[in-house]
Amino acid sequence: MITTVASKALPVDEELKIQKNRIEPENDTGSKKRISVVTGIHGDELEGQYVCFELIRRIKEQKENLKGIVDIYPAMNPLGIDSITRGIPAFEMDMNRLFPGDIEGNMTEYLAARIMEDLTGSEVVLDIHASNIYLTEIPQIRVNAVHEEQLIPLAKEANVDFVWVHGASTVLESTLAYSLNSIGTPTLVVEMGVGMRITKSYGDQMVDGIFNLMKKLGIWEGKTAAVRQPIISRNPKDVAYLNAATGGLFVPAVRHGAQLKEGELIGRIINPLSGGVRDEVRAPMDGMLFTIREYPIVDEGSLVGRLLRTL
Amino acid sequence: MKKNTIYEIQGLYRDNFRVTGYEFGEGEEAVCIVGSMRGNEVQQLYCCSRLVKKLKGMEEEGKLTPGKKILVIPCVNPYSVNIQKRFWTVDNTDINRMFPGYDLGETTQRIADGVFRVISAYRFGIQFTSFYMPGEFMPHVRMMDSGLEDTELAKQFGMPYVVLRKVRPYDTTTLNYNWQIWETQAFSMYTNTTTRIDRKSAKEAERGILTFLHKQGIAQYHGHDGYLSQIVKDVDMVSVRTGKAGLFEPAVSVGEEVGRGRILARIIDTYEGEVIEELTAPVDGIVFFMHGEPLTYADTAVFKLVVREE
Known part of the structure; x- marks a missing residue:
């Protein structure tokens, strides 16, 4: 079911909406376990778009195997995606420096706060990025050393080639992942491919990883592909x-x-x-x-x- | 006056990227003044160009104290100013989010490092800067509320206000914050505008800086002392936010005293011309900041008021 997580009227005849697609089991299993897939915080990073599509397509093919909730948020920054803009257009702000947001704050802070509210409580959140328009990355997960203990076991199941544990940085405290991890909602930051492009093979690899994670969390009972053992770098x-x-x-x-x-x-x-x-x-x-x-x-x-x- | 290249990068199809400094006097590194760091900071460039001219004249007249060095860097980012782009030309990063910089890092980290190596030695640092939201300000001096600031010093500029800004995570990579961490007393100077020249507030900032230099024994300046500055914390200012998006029609000016209940602005429906919202002053105060664009989004802080002291 497609619902609106947050919305605001824009000056001229347009409603800004952040939407999600919630997929639930055909028959109520009683499980409220939920995995959330988020992408498009940076409007010029599109690799996650294909992941959202393919994930929904494959779940629908075997809906009987779904035992929990899958929430998919393909466009956190719809105005940026529409205008090939990394940040939020007009505000010239990086949306991933606004979290946890402020429900009483300005439009961008409000949107960030609503997104936080909606994601809180997920078993795991995947925040899929695509590097930027200058660099291509192999599929990898980046983990802040502060949250390493909770996240490495999950990252290992996500079918990436590399898990990069990086040092703490004050600036990164305003990211979606840091904010969610800080309140106990495990969030993995995926980086793969390159801005403004779709790398289908990476997208397929990531979808396999998401199904594996879902299986480990008891959200999926269908067949899953074997996952790669990532290199984990801490030094x-x-x-x-x-x-x-x-x-x-x-x-x-x-x-x-x-x-x-x-x-x-x-x-x-x-x-x-x-x-x-x-x-x-x-x-x-x-x-x-x-x-x-x-x-x-x-x-x-x-x-x-x-x-x-x-x- | 000595004109030096502080940092340089070889261009491919453009002239080399150069950060140029103007040095006055020799000896103790007394004060460094930095102008535009973003491509749209034209007023900041203008203010520094006025200061270079003024200091050159004062030096010739023997009004600069021997043994004290003043450095003015009118522009840290000529590449972006020349193409009228706010952030760095290739990767759109903000030099003022890269301090203290890194000499082996990315381009803007290297620029920040190259500049900071020179300017971190100064006792006082003054940066003409701009706000992330478009609008007009009361001229003021701003300091980070980092625990290292000295507000009494900031009063020596004689600007109407000294604003203490609560440090947010993203502030920790600005020049002002890093100056303070490296034991330079750092001040941000805000004039009324950014993208257009405002002579009146530029002159006021110039007077403020020269007054400060005089009070610190760095230069002889005998203009008027300015104001008895009021110290305000940014968190104590009262924001007036729009509830609705539309055309923004202000009914007051920056610097105006307003009574509680006074209409500050009207928001007008962009298609039908009807007033869809009236914004009123929730307190007796002075208009410190006002939104500067003809359109506004909902939930936008379009005014900041300083509460009038009893």
Whole structure:
């Protein structure tokens, strides 16, 4: 059933609505266990759109196996999705810096607070992101070290390739995931693919992971695919950030996800005006290239990739 | 006056990105003044350009105290100003959310680091900044309520108000906050506007800064002292919010005293012209902030009032 979680009238003849689709068992099982899938907080990240579609499609095919509630929120930031805008248009604000929101606050704070209210109490929430328009990511879950204990067991079941436990940061305290985790609603942040695009294979991988999670939580009784055993990284030294030493056009020399040896060429930063190579980006250690630059123009400092040390 | 390049990045098809500083005097790093950090902060750029001109003249007249160095950086983000884009050209990040910066990080982290390495040594830091919501302010000096601030010092600007801002999680990466953490006394200077020039409030800010420099023994300035500043906490201001979205028709001006019940603005239906809401003052006060766009959303704080002291 599609319902409206929050709505506000816009100035000219339009209602802003945040909607969800609740799928419940055909026969009341008595279980109130609920999994929530959230995406589209950043309006230019679309990978989660396909996940929502495919998840609903597959559940409907075998509805008899559904034993709990599945809530799907495909568009947390509808105005951003419509206008290829990462933040909330007109406000120039990152929606994922507004949580837990304020029910008495301005429009954006109100929307954030209503979303929080609606998600609270889920067995698990998956907040699906798609990196940004500059970088492609392999399917991964990012976990704040503060909530590591509760989240790692769930993250292991989600069929991702990599679980990245990162250090606490004050700025991240205003994200949806941090806010929900802080009040006891386990929330996993998924990053996969790239902004403004759909990577179907990653979407399918994620849907398999969601079914597996549902099964572990007693929400699904149907068949599920075997899930991948993710690499779990807790040590910041295991991740190398590859930042451009100079501006130019980044042309990769290897595939995303490649296993690289120290010193191996990852790509070149070239100057199309002079025909020269401004810099060569090489692997600083043996590892897997889990992030790679998608948008070719780089400034000095732009991230061109991230490497996870071979353990 | 010495003109220095504080930070530089090689461009591909554009001229190099340069952050330029104007240094007056030598010796103790006394005060650093920073202008526009976002591409739409034109008033902030204008205020700094006025100060550079003024300080140049004062230096020639021997009115700057020997042994005290003043640094003015009119613009930390010329690339964005030149294309009239608020945030960073390629990735849309905000330099004022990147402090203290990171020299091996992303572009705007590197810019923040390159600038902060130079300016963190100063005893006083003054940043002309802008508010995230479009609108007009009473000119004021703002400080983070971090426990490290000295409000008595802020009164030396002689601006009508000193506002103490409660620190939110996202403030911890701003220049002002990091200046304070690195033991610079930091002040944010707000004039009336951002995207257009307002000479009157720019002159008031200039007078405020020169008065402060005089009181700190950094420069000789004999203008009028300004106001006896009132200290206000941002959380104590009274917000007036819209209940409905529509056309915003203000009935008062910034700085105006209003009595309780006074109509502040009307919200008008965008199709039918009917007044759908009247916003009234819930307290006796002074209009400190007013929304600056012709349209408004619902639940938007379109006014902030300072409650009138008894």
